[in-house]
Amino acid sequence: MIKKVEVIEMFKKAIEKNRLSHLYLLSGLKGSGKKTLAYNVASVLLNTDFLELKEKGHINLFYLEPSGYTLKTSQIEELQQEFYKTSLVDGYRVYIIDEIEKLTLKAANQLLKFLEEPVSKVSVGFLLTQNKEKVIDTILSRSQVINLAAPLEKDLKEKLLKVGVSLEMAELFPYLDKNIDNLLKMKDNPGFQTLIACFNDYLKALINEENMWLFAQDNLLEIKYDKQLLGYFLQLLLVFYLDLYYYKDNKESQITAFYQYYQAYQINFLEIKTQLKNIQELIKMLNYNVNIDLAFNNYILDL
Incomplete structure (x- = not known):
């Protein structure tokens, strides 16, 4: 397991040396910073502000998450269609797929077809998962896997105590979520x-x-x-x-x-x-x- 700060530095060096992989699988528990990391790297690739990217998106960024309980074939087809189009903006094109382990079998096959026929040398994908063991092997084998460490419960507890959260909630909440922003919302x-x-x-x-x-x-x-x-x-x-x-x-x-x-x-x-x-x-x-x-x-x- 490696820390998010270390991974960001690794990506920066890869970008500088033009050694980016076309596909990354970011694995880690809730709160380990998978999505934040993907958006951080995307903001560098797309030469835009991180917060602005999260709030407003970008013409060269495509984000997918499960529709209901699964990632469906129609969603992967929409991704394909978007990337087959000629972009109006030069530079990298980035896609982020959250909870990749929730692909249906048909959607997984559709994604594999997309991965085997890359439409651009400057497209970079980030697949996010809390459960790497449930990601199908054929997708794992095509990805550069990065395992992210989640924050420790005791560290989150100290942060919560500093902002006035009760001892009981500060001790219990970090076992429910590892994202400090989510934990602060929980208390109210x-x-x-x-x-x-x-x-x-x-x-x-x-x-x-x-x-x-x-x-x-x-x-x-x-x-x-x-x-x-x-x-x-x-x-x-x-x-x-x-x-x-x-x-x-x-x-x-x-x-x-x-x-x-x-x-x-x-x-x-x-x-x-x-x-x-x-x-x-x-x-x-x-x-x-x-x-x-x-x-x-x-x-x-x-x-």
Whole structure:
């Protein structure tokens, strides 16, 4: 893993020496700066201001992201048609495709056809992904892969604390997103405030051995039926059990806001591992649009 600053310098040298590849795959977790890096390099190639490029775009820049849950064939065809046209502006032409792992099979084949028949020697593509393992091999093999490191949770925590975010939110939010701008928006978002409150109530009910089915029906409906909030809730639950494992193994835990729960929770290592496995399965189901409501209800019933 390499830092974004180092990659920018690498690109600047490649541009100066005219040694740019025609295709890059930028891989990294959310918040690692993939899109920012792609726009930074594009601003140099297109000789324009970075902020202006992000806000207003450029005639020689083409950006694609999933339409719904996938990148569709029609979107790749639109990219092809755009690049087959003669540009009104001389110089580099750049395309950025976000979440490239979400290509449908037909769209992937269409993209491969586009890559095999480059229409210009001055076209540069950036494919962005959070999950390199899901990118098909034929696209990986045609790309120069750059793995970007995400910011550390402790560094993000310090940044949040400096701007007045509460200790609890400063500790938890970096596990939900690694982009500091997104995290700052979270702190004032009522949905995330509800999320943290519900999560604390959930832990208290769990430790007090309340009827978790009744608790979920009375307190978690707002979370259950919001896919994004449910995803964040499950992520917090995963973090809780991982940190609890470290705590009970006499290792340094990261989240001081959870100490009160760790001390009161009667659970053994095998049970913690079972919880971690079950939560990971739920997160996988959520990502694949399985009937998550039924799966979550079953998880609660098994507590």
